[in-house]
Amino acid sequence: MENNIVEDVQNARGDKEYSAGGAKDKDKEPRIIAFVCNWCTYNGADLAGTSRMKYAENVRVIKLPCTGRIDPLFVVEAFKKGAKGVLVSGCHPGDCHYTSGNYHSRRKYTAFRDLLSYLGVDINRVEFSWISASEGNKWVSVINEFTNKIKLLPDNSDIFSKK
Amino acid sequence: MARIGVFVCWCGSNIAGTVDVKRVAEEAAKIPGVVEAVDYKYMCSDPGQNTLRKMIKDKNLTGVVLAACSPHMHENTFRKAAVKEGLNPYFIEIANIREQVSWVHEDKEKATEKAIDLLKMMVEKVKKNKAIEDVRVPLTKKALVIGGGISGIQAALDIANGGVEVILVEKEPSIGGKMIQLDETFPTLDCSSCIMTPKMVEVYQHPNIKLYTYSELEEVSGYIGNFNVKIKKKARSIVEKDCTGCGDCWNICPMHKNVKSEFNVNLSERTAIYVPFPQAVPLIPVIDRSVCLHYKKGGKCQKCYDACGPKCINFDLQDEIIEEKVGAIVAATGYDLMENSLYGEYGYGQFKDVISGLQFERLLSASGPTEGVVKRPSDGKTPETIVFIQCVGSRDPEKGVPYCSKVCCMYTAKHAKLFAHKVHGSQSYVFYIDIRATSKGYEEFVRGTMENEGAIYLRGRVSKIYEDNGKLIVKGADTLSGNQVEIAADMVVLATGVIPKKGSDKMAQMLGISYDKYGFYTESHPKLRPAESSTAGIYLAGMAQGPRDIPESVVSGSAAASKILGLFSKSEYEVEGTIASVNKTTCVGCFYCRRVCAYSAISKEEIKDRNGNVLKVVANVNSGLCAGCGACVNACFSKSIDLKGYLDEQIFAEIKSLAV
Numbered sequence: 143m144e145n146n147i148v149e150d151v152q153n154a155r156g157d158k159e160y161s162a163g164g165a166k167d168k169d170k171e172p173r174i175i176a177f178v179c180n181w182c183t184y185n186g187a188d189l190a191g192t193s194r195m196k197y198a199e200n201v202r203v204i205k206l207p208c209t210g211r212i213d214p215l216f217v218v219e220a221f222k223k224g225a226k227g228v229l230v231s232g233c234h235p236g237d238c239h240y241t242s243g244n245y246h247s248r249r250k251y252t253a254f255r256d257l258l259s260y261l262g263v264d265i266n267r268v269e270f271s272w273i274s275a276s277e278g279n280k281w282v283s284v285i286n287e288f289t290n291k292i293k294l295l296p297d298n299s300d301i302f303s304k305k
Numbered sequence: 306m307a308r309i310g311v312f313v314c315w316c317g318s319n320i321a322g323t324v325d326v327k328r329v330a331e332e333a334a335k336i337p338g339v340v341e342a343v344d345y346k347y348m349c350s351d352p353g354q355n356t357l358r359k360m361i362k363d364k365n366l367t368g369v370v371l372a373a374c375s376p377h378m379h380e381n382t383f384r385k386a387a388v389k390e391g392l393n394p395y396f397i398e399i400a401n402i403r404e405q406v407s408w409v410h411e412d413k414e415k416a417t418e419k420a421i422d423l424l425k426m427m428v429e430k431v432k433k434n435k436a437i438e439d440v441r442v443p444l445t446k447k448a449l450v451i452g453g454g455i456s457g458i459q460a461a462l463d464i465a466n467g468g469v470e471v472i473l474v475e476k477e478p479s480i481g482g483k484m485i486q487l488d489e490t491f492p493t494l495d496c497s498s499c500i501m502t503p504k505m506v507e508v509y510q511h512p513n514i515k516l517y518t519y520s521e522l523e524e525v526s527g528y529i530g531n532f533n534v535k536i537k538k539k540a541r542s543i544v545e546k547d548c549t550g551c552g553d554c555w556n557i558c559p560m561h562k563n564v565k566s567e568f569n570v571n572l573s574e575r576t577a578i579y580v581p582f583p584q585a586v587p588l589i590p591v592i593d594r595s596v597c598l599h600y601k602k603g604g605k606c607q608k609c610y611d612a613c614g615p616k617c618i619n620f621d622l623q624d625e626i627i628e629e630k631v632g633a634i635v636a637a638t639g640y641d642l643m644e645n646s647l648y649g650e651y652g653y654g655q656f657k658d659v660i661s662g663l664q665f666e667r668l669l670s671a672s673g674p675t676e677g678v679v680k681r682p683s684d685g686k687t688p689e690t691i692v693f694i695q696c697v698g699s700r701d702p703e704k705g706v707p708y709c710s711k712v713c714c715m716y717t718a719k720h721a722k723l724f725a726h727k728v729h730g731s732q733s734y735v736f737y738i739d740i741r742a743t744s745k746g747y748e749e750f751v752r753g754t755m756e757n758e759g760a761i762y763l764r765g766r767v768s769k770i771y772e773d774n775g776k777l778i779v780k781g782a783d784t785l786s787g788n789q790v791e792i793a794a795d796m797v798v799l800a801t802g803v804i805p806k807k808g809s810d811k812m813a814q815m816l817g818i819s820y821d822k823y824g825f826y827t828e829s830h831p832k833l834r835p836a837e838s839s840t841a842g843i844y845l846a847g848m849a850q851g852p853r854d855i856p857e858s859v860v861s862g863s864a865a866a867s868k869i870l871g872l873f874s875k876s877e878y879e880v881e882g883t884i885a886s887v888n889k890t891t892c893v894g895c896f897y898c899r900r901v902c903a904y905s906a907i908s909k910e911e912i913k914d915r916n917g918n919v920l921k922v923v924a925n926v927n928s929g930l931c932a933g934c935g936a937c938v939n940a941c942f943s944k945s946i947d948l949k950g951y952l953d954e955q956i957f958a959e960i961k962s963l964a965v
Contacts, residue, residue, distance in 0.1 A: 171415070173422075173963060175960065175963065184377075185377065187404070187405055188375045188377060188401075188404040188405065190404075190409055191375070191403065191404030191405055191408040191409050192404060192408070194408055194409075195409060196409055196410065196411060197409055197410075199410050199412065199415040199416060199418070199419050202419070202422055202423065202426065202963060203401070203405060203423075204426070204956065204959050204960070205376075206935065206951055206956070207883070207933055207934055207935055207948070207951060208934040208935055208936065210901070210934050210935060210936035210939065211934065211935030211936065211938060211939065211948060211951060212939070213938070213939050213953065213956075214939075216956055216957075216960065219957055219960045219961075220960050220963075223960050223961055223963055223964040224963065224964055225960075225963070239830075239934075240903055240932055240934035240936065241819060241827075241839050241903040242901075242903045242936070243903070243934045243935075243936050246901055246936050246939070246940075250939065282409075
């Protein structure tokens with residue numbers, strides 16, 4: 143199974159060799175995975191492009207129809223695979239293309255944060271943000287600020303990256 | 306085994322200037338499953354698309370990844386090209402290396418790294434892609450319009466003139482809605498019934514329109530293209546086809562006292578057998594069984610029956626349920642006005658001469674209780690001074706509603722103007738918060754009332770109204786001068802706020818559309834899809850969506866109609882196949898998915914054995930309703946729902962490709 147968290151956490155705790163990044167990539171730029179919705183944030187990121195704004199290269203965008211589709215396990219999986227930060231971003235409250243998907247997402251993450259922290263992930267590494275299709279500049283500042291924040295975190299603040 | 310072709314687009318120097326496209330292609334070629342990776346100057350050009358098509362054919366590709374501009378630009382272009390070579394369009398994936406790489410980064414090394422990452426993600430995703438067929442839904446080319454006010458009438462006429470059959474359902478005995486109660490309309494002072502009655506008659510006579518008045522919607526099921534509706538046709542006690550509308554019955558009815566006329570907003574009385582107003586469409590009376598002596602006194606009175614020439618009165622008629630199949634629905638259920646009695650300080654209900662705007666409308670109207678002569682309800686005298694109070698209930702979060710009712714500024718200005726025209730030498734005072742006159746000719750209209758008709762506008766609220774010596778003493782504040790004012794008025798007219806029609810929330814639940822906290826129906830998108838509800842196949846029009854004036858209501862009726870004619874112009878309704886699907890073997894039937902579905906797209910399906918015994922109940926996604934958001938996927942505890950095009954395994958593959 144793709145998402146056997148328990149086993150992975152045990153592996154990490156047992157100081158086993160874990161492939162998901164970490165100390166050996168100390169000099170590497172931290173990678174951030176952004177789960178974004180197709181209608182607001184993805185378009186906002188495109189707008190930053192068409193406006194030729196510049197931002198940090200660390201982000202890798204995964205497009206989904208709606209933040210409501212973003213399974214919390216995606217976030218866990220991202221950390222497992224070496225991401226140093228995860229951003230979840232969609233339409234502003236009230237603007238969801240699918241009426242209420244962003245509310246479902248927001249609720250889920252309120253509950254999920256604690257679980258993530260229990261799993262050993264520093265919750266500073268998870269960012270939740272509303273970025274509309276017209277907010278190219280907000281996308282830029284969110285990415286830049288989040289990247290800087292991640293870079294400042296101690297490298298071992300995340301159980302998945304412990305050796 | 307996957308056979309994937311990769312194309313890295315230069316987009317001239319747009320991508321190639323910042324990203325080492327040769328290196329991206331070289332790296333792509335190393336990914337297992339990639340049979341060939343090439344770079345090309347402009348993939349979207351005809352020669353570019355031909356390269357794509359040629360490779361699909363020559364290499365028998367099972368998947369294609371383009372590293373190019375945003376999928377929102379050219380995804381469709383490449384999908385179409387793939388279809389021409391017989392490849393399912395959903396085997397095309399795009400890595401966005403222009404808008405999200407080359408245009409936003411300057412460091413060529415880092416940009417190239419990122420481009421390679423994004424490409425890898427898409428290659429891993431496309432390996433897990435499955436063919437998706439777009440959904441085709443058959444269409445019943447018949448529309449249902451709920452509500453026979455101006456917006457419903459406009460929608461029905463436009464659809465019917467487009468050659469499509471329409472069923473118009475109206476709750477009241479006559480169509481016409483609120484507009485037919487109005488006297489003259491701002492800002493042109495057209496007489497409302499003069500412009501409305503021709504439309505009502507047109508509806509009645511239109512060969513494509515089936516009109517059900519005095520009828521209500523009972524039940525709605527189905528989905529876009531295939532709704533089943535049940536309409537309750539309430540018993541009028543009249544055999545409609547025989548009635549000539551001569552009026553002998555209502556002229557003889559002994560119940561002509563103590564029953565208030567709804568049409569005249571309680572300012573006059575009506576009989577038990579009645580037509581709401583003389584120009585009613587259809588001109589067929591209704592017996593109000595709650596007051597009719599025949600029903601109340603055990604059949605003793607049958608004066609109307611005796612008077613009726615064609616003998617079309619039948620006291621035993623029962624409600625009928627009519628079933629219809631329609632492909633699209635317009636919800637134009639209209640509005641109500643707030644209860645004036647909410648404001649005790651204004652004395653509505655206590656003083657007869659404190660009336661609502663709609664009542665004043667009836668007093669002005671030539672078809673009204675006073676035949677258009679403005680008279681005080683208390684003593685029938687002509688008033689010389691009237692105080693108009695705006696924003697009664699509107700813009701008052703404490704007691705009323707926080708929103709603006711939009712039409713009151715204009716109709717109050719109209720009232721003051723018409724009052725000045727009808728009673729020479731009279732004086733109007735208007736208490737207002739702000740004047741909102743924003744459409745064509747509106748500002749000039751209000752100015753005209755102030756400057757030419759001499760209405761005095763006072764910015765402020767009224768604190769108290771009391772009766773003194775036959776006059777209504779209005780105490781209020783003029784906030785611009787900072788003074789307290791006291792006006793001895795003959796009449797007070799309250800511009801009461803607009804609220805959704807009573808029962809609009811129930812109607813919304815029946816239709817499965819969403820509504821806001823006030824009960825107004827919400828649009829699919831407030832700006833870009835204002836005529837559509839959140840449910841496919843159900844459209845919105847008129848005040849049911851929120852306060853608006855007549856021109857806007859007409860526009861919204863036409864907008865809904867054009868959406869429906871557009872929908873019906875094709876033989877089948879086609880939607881993207883990226884929708885949810887249920888694994889019925891693992892589904893446990895908890896139906897958490899139903900709770901999160903904003904589109905009511907999930908229904909219960911019974912799995913039966915060969916003897917017809919129900920084995921279990923599972924979720925079923927209605928492909929005509931599903932919008933493909935994927936909320937249900939995450940609500941599913943047993944992981945039995947997945948979203949085509951965004952399957953769990955596809956997303957995990959994308960993440961996995963980034964493993965370091």
